[in-house]
Amino acid sequence: MIIAIDGPAASGKGTVARALARHYALPYLDTGLLYRAVAVSLLDNQGDSSRESDALSACDFADSLLSDSRLRNEQTGKLASEISVFPKVRQALIKRQRDFAAQTGGAVLDGRDIGTVIVPDADVKLFITASPEIRAKRRYDELVKNNPDLTYDIILEDIKSRDLRDSSRKEAPLKQAEDADLLDSSLLGIDMAIERAVALVEKQLKTVQG
Ligand SMILES: Nc1ncnc2c1ncn2[C@@H]1O[C@H](COP(=O)(O)OP(=O)(O)O)[C@@H](O)[C@H]1O
Numbered sequence: 001m002i003i004a005i006d007g008p009a010a011s012g013k014g015t016v017a018r019a020l021a022r023h024y025a026l027p028y029l030d031t032g033l034l035y036r037a038v039a040v041s042l043l044d045n046q047g048d049s050s051r052e053s054d055a056l057s058a059c060d061f062a063d064s065l066l067s068d069s070r071l072r073n074e075q076t077g078k079l080a081s082e083i084s085v086f087p088k089v090r091q092a093l094i095k096r097q098r099d100f101a102a103q104t105g106g107a108v109l110d111g112r113d114i115g116t117v118i119v120p121d122a123d124v125k126l127f128i129t130a131s132p133e134i135r136a137k138r139r140y141d142e143l144v145k146n147n148p149d150l151t152y153d154i155i156l157e158d159i160k161s162r163d164l165r166d167s168s169r170k171e172a173p174l175k176q177a178e179d180a181d182l183l184d185s186s187l188l189g190i191d192m193a194i195e196r197a198v199a200l201v202e203k204q205l206k207t208v209q210g
C-alpha cells in the first residue's frame, strides 16, 4: 500500500505520516528533507540560489547530509522552497522518491507533490492543512528551543511566503490532488489528527476494495 501525504509547511504532515507508517508497518520518506539537503549542499558549495545550474549541481549530495542538523532550520526551509521551483532540481529527485514508493509492501511519503506527481496512482491520498497562524505557532514552538532569537512573526512571514511560492510555481505546485481527502488539523491535537487520518485511510481502502 502506498500512502501519499501532501500539505503546506508545519501542517503536521510528518507527524501524521510517521504515525501511519508505524500503524501500517510501512517505511516512511520525508521528501522535504531531500529538497532541504539540496539547499544545504548549495550553501556548502557557495552556489547561487537563483541559478538553476548551481542548484542542480547541489542535487549530487552525500546521503550523510540527510541527518545534518542544519536541515531543520527555517532558513533552510526557505532556501529549499526557492530551489524547488527549478524543474531540473525536481527531475533530479524524482527517481529516488519513486524507487522508495515502489518497494515491496509499499511506503508512506510526504511532501508537496506526492499525490499529484510522484505517485499519482497511490492507494491512499491525504492533504493535511491548518491555518497559517496555527502552523506558525507550531513551528515557532518547535524551533525556538534551539534558536532563542527567533520570533513568531518571522516564522509566520516565512510560512506565508513559502505557501505562496510553493503553490504558485509552474512545476509540481502544492495543491490537493482531486482524489485526496482533506484533513484540517487546526483544531485537532496530535492524537486526534492521527485518529482522523487512520479513519480516512480505512475509508479510502474500502472504496478501492469496493
Ligand atoms: N495536530 C497537531 N497539534 C499540535 N501540534 C502539532 C500537530 N501536528 C503536528 N504538530 C507539531 O507541529 C510541528 C510541525 O509538525 P510536522 O509534522 O513536522 O509538520 P510538517 O511535516 O507538515 O512540516 C511539530 O512540532 C509537531 O509536533
Ligand SMILES: Nc1ccn([C@@H]2O[C@H](COP(=O)(O)OP(=O)(O)O)[C@@H](O)[C@H]2O)c(=O)n1
Pocket: 008, 009, 010, 011, 031, 032, 033, 035, 036, 077, 080, 081, 082, 084, 110, 111, 112, 113, 114, 162, 166
Ligand atoms: N515533495 C516536496 C517536498 C518539499 N518541497 C519543497 O521543500 C520545502 C521544504 O519542505 P519540507 O516538507 O521540509 O517543509 P516543512 O513542511 O517541514 O516546513 C518546501 O517549502 C517545498 O518548497 C517540494 O517542493 N516538494
